[in-house]
Amino acid sequence: MDTDLHELLRSLRVWDPEVTELPELDPAAAPAEPLPLFTRWLAEAAAAGQREPHTMSLATADADGLPDVRIVMLHGADADGWSFATHAHSRKGGHLAARPHAALAFYWPVLGRQVRLRGPVGTAPAEEAQADLHARSTGALAAALTGRQSAVLGSVEELARASEGAWERARREPDTPAPSWTLYRLRPDEVEFFQGDARRRHVRLRYRRGQREEWVRELLWP
Numbered sequence: 001m002d003t004d005l006h007e008l009l010r011s012l013r014v015w016d017p018e019v020t021e022l023p024e025l026d027p028a029a030a031p032a033e034p035l036p037l038f039t040r041w042l043a044e045a046a047a048a049g050q051r052e053p054h055t056m057s058l059a060t061a062d063a064d065g066l067p068d069v070r071i072v073m074l075h076g077a078d079a080d081g082w083s084f085a086t087h088a089h090s091r092k093g094g095h096l097a098a099r100p101h102a103a104l105a106f107y108w109p110v111l112g113r114q115v116r117l118r119g120p121v122g123t124a125p126a127e128e129a130q131a132d133l134h135a136r137s138t139g140a141l142a143a144a145l146t147g148r149q150s151a152v153l154g155s156v157e158e159l160a161r162a163s164e165g166a167w168e169r170a171r172r173e174p175d176t177p178a179p180s181w182t183l184y185r186l187r188p189d190e191v192e193f194f195q196g197d198a199r200r201r202h203v204r205l206r207y208r209r210g211q212r213e214e215w216v217r218e219l220l221w222p
């Protein structure tokens with residue numbers, strides 16, 4: 001069993017030239033702030049055929065400082081921060097209430113690119129969270145109305161019943177609020193852009209907020 005896994009792992013490649021393009025990242029030509037570069041990289045990932053480039057890993061820590069991570073969707077990025085939405089009572093919601101800091105990671109393999117962010121996390125006003133939810137699909141509303149995210153589930157039948165009710169309500173009343181649904185915003189102190197290079201001279205460009213809130217750009221050893 002183990003041997004098979006190791007054989008499989010050895011047979012797998014990253015950045016296969018058949019399906020990967022590795023563009024140059026010229027640090028001298030990078031913008032003064034990270035947001036325009038992030039926006040461009042997201043658009044380039046989508047244009048290059050990267051599936052689901054707007055999904056990201058969200059890392060949080062519990063009250064004891066123990067880490068956890070999961071995938072969520074990016075809802076927006078602007079001067080207020082990078083936003084995502086979830087239930088306040090979920091595990092990650094509990095973490096963020098106890099320690100309002102998080103990290104995000106995007107990986108866009110078709111271009112050999114990774115973006116990492118770290119910073120404090122705040123919540124948007126409740127009306128904004130509900131408006132954001134109601135502008136999304138019926139399925140998104142149904143999922144948010146299904147409720148009790150991260151609690152122990154008794155059986156798949158219980159979920160099926162709750163979900164059926166939630167879908168019906170979402171179709172019938174598309175403006176139904178999902179009270180625990182919360183829009184969070186991570187305001188980065190650090191944003192790192194990683195551009196893979198075939199010779200392993202990967203470029204790591206980090207933006208870090210300086211003492212006067214200005215962005216400091218620096219390169220990191222790969």
Ligand SMILES: Cc1cc2nc3c(=O)[nH]c(=O)nc-3n(C[C@H](O)[C@H](O)[C@H](O)COP(=O)(O)O)c2cc1C
Nearest residue numbers: 055070071072073085086087090091092093149150
């Ligand atoms: C592609 C993908 C996108 C997801 N997007 C979200 C999301 O935007 N919000 C969310 O609450 N959960 C989302 N999930 C589910 C989370 O990964 C996770 O299972 C759930 O939020 C519970 O996490 P927690 O127990 O750490 O709170 C997504 C999962 C996948 C695979």
